[in-house]
Amino acid sequence: MIKKDLELERKWQALRLQLKDALGKKPKDMNAVLFLIGVQELGKGPHTFSKEEKQDLMHIAICKVLSLSGFYELEGVDEAGWPHWKLVKPLPHFDLLEQEKLLKMHVIDYFEEEIGL
Numbered sequence: 001m002i003k004k005d006l007e008l009e010r011k012w013q014a015l016r017l018q019l020k021d022a023l024g025k026k027p028k029d030m031n032a033v034l035f036l037i038g039v040q041e042l043g044k045g046p047h048t049f050s051k052e053e054k055q056d057l058m059h060i061a062i063c064k065v066l067s068l069s070g071f072y073e074l075e076g077v078d079e080a081g082w083p084h085w086k087l088v089k090p091l092p093h094f095d096l097l098e099q100e101k102l103l104k105m106h107v108i109d110y111f112e113e114e115i116g117l
Contacts, residue, residue, distance in 0.1 A: 005101070012104050018117050030100065033107055037061035040115075041083060056082065065106035066091070068113065 020026035038057025063085035
């Protein structure tokens with residue numbers, strides 16, 4: 001691992017520990033963190049979600065965090081209160097490892113900029 005990767009991993013682990021302090025449980029992986037962001041962005045508070053809604057929440061989260069770099073833009077909110085995003089800048093073609101790094105960087109930025117963690 002290069003120095004930049006080690007720093008990213010350090011920040012990622014620190015974020016997960018901060019979330020544990022805030023929520024009482026450490027998110028086990030990226031999907032769990034994305035789910036939390038999706039719930040936050042939906043703004044309906046604690047709720048029981050179907051499997052499809054959970055997938056939609058993770059999609060909302062991905063769009064939201066990638067919007068910080070201009071990849072997505074909020075199109076609007078539907079009648080049920082769910083946000084809809086549109087791709088405005090092509091995403092880079094990365095392998096899975098690079099995709100995860102990109103998401104980690106943006107998730108960390110989201111929590112720093114939007115939540116203040």
